[in-house]
Amino acid sequence: MKILFVHQNFPGQFPHLAPALQARGHEVTALTAEKNNRPSPVRVVKYREPQEITLSSRLTRMYAQVSERGLRAARAARQMRRDHGYVPDVIFGHPGWGETLYLREIWPEARLLVYGELMYRTTGLDTDFDPEFARDGFDSRISTVARSAHLIQTIAQADAALCPTQFQADTFQPEFRSKITVCHDGVDTDRLCPDPYAVFEIPEKGVSFRPGDEVITFVNRSLEPYRGYHSFMRALPDVLAARPQAHVLIVGEEGQSYGAAPTDGISWKERYLNEVRDRLDLARVHFLGRIPYDRYIKMLQVSRVHAYLTYPFVLSWSLMESMSVGCHVIGSDTAPVREMIRHGETGHLVDFFDIKGWSARLTEALSSSERFIPQRVAARRAMVERYDLKRYCLPRLVEFVETAGQGPDRALPAS
Incomplete structure (x- = not known):
């Protein structure tokens, strides 16, 4: 398959998954921000980053900013298709910065998978947790809704989603849970191990x-x-x-x-x-x-x-x-x-x-x-x-992309 990863700071959550898929014979590309100079294990295409947006209200600025970034990513995607004939079979993106918002309009035939890191809520999570930093109730609720709007839009149009923990999956609205598979990014337990001689x-x-x-x-x-x-x-x-x-x-x-x-x-x-x-x-x-x-x-x-x-x-x-x-x-x-x-x-x-x-x-x-x-x-x-990376998590992540990327009849059961 042709697999496109989308992340403004690629490889982000995908430093092991992207090369693992490439090693299995898939054609893997990443779409990332122009200022991202992190080493990449796969071919990279960059989009122009948006300028800072000034709005009269700081409360709703987040949605405007992510929408603009999504537009920049979509323009780069349009150029990939128009000028180079690039059409991915699977798009796997992190929606946190809005980059996946409009990719359906460029590649409607592609399967869209998203990394579900967290769904913000006005109550019961971080927003109202710490009384030492309590804000005006109205301001807090409006800004939280503005932070979650693009995430709801993204998971609504996605074919499947991946969450690293059950807690994070449970922050999403019940109507989206059937799309979500829970699997952590993985821990390299061979490298991260006790050493009695460490200094x-x-x-x-x-x-x-x-x-x-x-x-x-x-x-x-x-x-x-x-x-x-x-x-x-x-x-x-x-x-x-x-x-x-x-x-x-x-x-x-x-x-x-x-x-x-x-x-x-x-x-x-x-x-x-x-x-x-x-x-x-x-x-x-x-x-x-x-x-x-x-x-x-x-x-x-x-x-x-x-x-x-x-x-x-x-x-x-x-x-x-x-x-x-x-x-x-x-x-x-x-x-x-x-x-x-x-x-x-x-x-x-x-x-x-x-x-x-x-x-x-x-x-x-x-x-x-x-x-x-x-x-x-x-x-x-x-x-x-x-949570071992090589023995458990990475094989399951590869399976998630390869199965969910081939259609609903091949998708992994949500867990």
Whole structure:
């Protein structure tokens, strides 16, 4: 088949799937944004990115922006068909930025598959989760509907959809569930594995860590409330006071990825660091920024306890990667995390907002590490048995594209 992947930051969620399909003899191409310079495992065509759109209302700006990006992608698609005769059998796109909105009009004969990352809701998910950041009810509901409109439009016209977790699939309206197959992107458990000889160094500070050291790890793409940075930082003073040998390794950039930016010009990182600065031994708190993947793995391999928090939102790859490495994971007791962690068996859960609870659980994990070896072993086993990239997830993803891409009579049953 001719298979076209569509993602503004390709390969995005498809770094393994696209080359796997190509290796099976399919002709695989990717349509991506012109400023995306990430290495691609397949042939790439680029579309011109839209200019920033200025509207009188910030509340509805999202839909206008994704619609414009969809138009740019459609124009590139039209040129692919008109000038080069390119007609895919299957389009597999991430609809989050609007790129798949109008592709049906260019290639009506193609099967359209979409990656269903999340359906926004005005209540019950991230929008109204954290009272510390409660917004005007009207504004919040309007902006959330504007964020979800193009996703509803896309899945309505799609032939099939893929969601990485059951929690994420369940955010979609009931009338769309029959289109959805649940299968995670996969975890490379061969690479993400325990290493008793791992060493993680911070040369500029002259410190290094090995398995067995009192190390707390915390990973976000960006240090922001959506991923519980504020709760984590508020828990640290009591932990470091109780454990004078403990160190904290924090990975994440200064800006924001999902939630709103601070309104006072101070980054979320600095705001919540400043809140507890006077009660922390900052020589033991290491902000690492963004680090290479190999270093990131070594950091997880020396971790005694890994903290992961999130709003009811898209699950981070870092949670499953830390479990694959065999970390003792303490996660927020929120729906996406409960799907991965069985409390007391593969990790532990703490209420997202329970600062005292987080301090107590992290302190316990540091002081009694031998007690939690069974949880670490069970966490890795769960990743190997259910989420391994090569042995389970990737074969099922290939099957999804090859079957759903050939018509409704060949589609996988929704799960």
